[in-house]
Amino acid sequence: MSRRARLPNDDTPFVRLWRGFLTGRAMVALALLVLQGLGLALNHTPEPAALAICLAYLCAALALRLWKHHVPPSPVLGPQWLGTIGMDLGVVCALQWLQAGGMNYTPLFGLPILLAAVHGTLLMALGTTAVVSLLLLAWAWWLNAHGIGDAAQNYLQGALAGMGYVIVAYLAHELAARLVREQQHAQQSLMTAQLQSEVSALVIQNLDDGVLVLDEHAHVHMANPAALLLLGGRHLPAAHFSLRAGTRSAAWQPLVALAQRSFVQGHAQAADVYVQHADESPVALHVRTWLTPSRTAPAAPPQPALTARADERLCVMFLHDLRAMQAxxxxxxxxxxxxxxxxxxxxxxxxxxxxxxxxxxxxxxxxxxxxxxxxxxxxxxxxxxxxxxxxxxxIARVQQQAQLAPDATLALDDSVARICGEWQAQEPALRQLNVALHAENAQVAFDTEHLRRVLYNLLDNALRHKSPEPDGLQVSTRTTPGGQASLQVWSDGAPLDQSVERHLFEPFFSSQSRSSGLGLYICRELCQRHGASIGYQRLSRPTRRGDVEGNAFTVLFRPTALPAAPASLFDTLVV
CATH class of the missing domain: 1.20.5 (Single alpha-helices involved in coiled-coils or other helix-helix interfaces)
Structure with missing residues (x-):
């Protein structure tokens, strides 16, 4: 089995095996050198060539261990294997030839065979084994030629050793291939688990509802931003804090009690609770709890390692803002x-x-x-x-007119000046406004009648909420350095309540009982039909009284070359 696609830097088991082989070669070389030294010390016939070969082998093995230990060579047969398998075969053959009849170095052939079987292809493993078998047979022939030992026994011993090496090489390669398959499967499982974890974390982090994960001791293991906001702690960490500790712990007691009830009864709970901090208005929450299955149960699915204890159950708590639900x-x-x-x-x-x-x-x-x-x-x-x-x-008229409206462009400043003059002329004493036009030569893709409807709605809405000051209502145009034109209607009214701001552009929603709640919705529909966008901000503008905060509605026009945006979901409204 080829491991050509294996990445060495990520292949920790094979890197360890490679280092083990390199260390084993160095130890074998050191043992051979020690044996040669002992033979010399015991007054045996000295073999300077064998001693030199062992010393050179040790130096080469140590150099390879120190410089090439991080990356195993490619499994394909090539010059990179000369420094390992080729050197091992050459050293064993040289020692066997120099000390014929004295020592048997045949078992040392097992090291290069195992190295080829584990880190190479099956072809290279069997090829190395075939070379070793031929060397053993050649060695038997040499012994017979010099009259050393029985000829049949020498050939039989060489053949048996070669057969054993073939079996060892095949089994070692199959074990290595199995290790590769198991590792690839483990890597795929790890990647799948990481992907699922990232997707789950992304979904949880962007949920509008709060998500808490806590244990039986009310220790929070995970909390998304919405949960931290509902808990009243903008600066709380996203994990590893306790609902029973800190200055806000008293306000969190209803949550702790609900979690404890879930653990005691062993099933999901749901309740409406109130979280009230000192000097703050209470926050009404609808809370649902789920318990994770015990990770030691036989049929329990694998759970993320959120705690150090494998047998500890966790409570997943979903927090819903009752005001948002009611809205x-x-x-x-x-x-x-x-x-x-x-x-x-x-x-x-x-x-x-x-x-x-x-x-x-x-x-x-x-x-x-x-x-x-x-x-x-x-x-x-x-x-x-x-x-x-x-x-x-x-609503019906706007949709029909916008669908049938031809593509047209208009000069923004001229059109805004004319429309504002017409609007102001209807009630000059009451409709006082300042107009600042800074979008010279700006051409926008918008129908003139639709722009009049948008601007009239914005001006009427701003007039209802502005102060009596003459500069409390301002209309301005401008262009960005990128060439995008915008129109803004600003009034110095009081800030909008957050619950009102969330539904500004929804149909039939109004903070006033005498309004139909369709003005801003129609503005948004017309803007979307022409590829523009409209938004609300709380901005400061210069007035005679200084910088004053107010409510600003800004229309960003699209470049004339871009297509209009598709219809919104509210186009299905039947009239």
């Missing part, structure tokens, strides 16, 4: 009511028009001041109902 439910209800309202709006328009017309005819014949006031009240409320109906039906 989502409210939004869904409002959307459902909006669909129903849109259907009803068609039926209201005709009788409402009849009421308005009849009231106008009746008002011409009324002379009593009290009766004329009553007729005026009817007219004003009919007009209000007509505006609400128009706002509801504007």
């Amino acid at each position: 989502r439910l409210r939004t869904e209800k409002l959307a459902a009511m909006g669909r129903m309202s849109a259907a009803v709006a068609h039926e209201i328009r005709n009788p409402l028009a009849a009421i308005t017309q009849a009231n106008a005819l009746l008002e011409e014949d009324l002379h009593d001041p009290a009766q004329r006031r009553l007729a005026q009240m009817v007219r004003e409320n009919a007009e209000r109902l007509a505006r609400i109906v128009d706002d509801v039906l504007d």
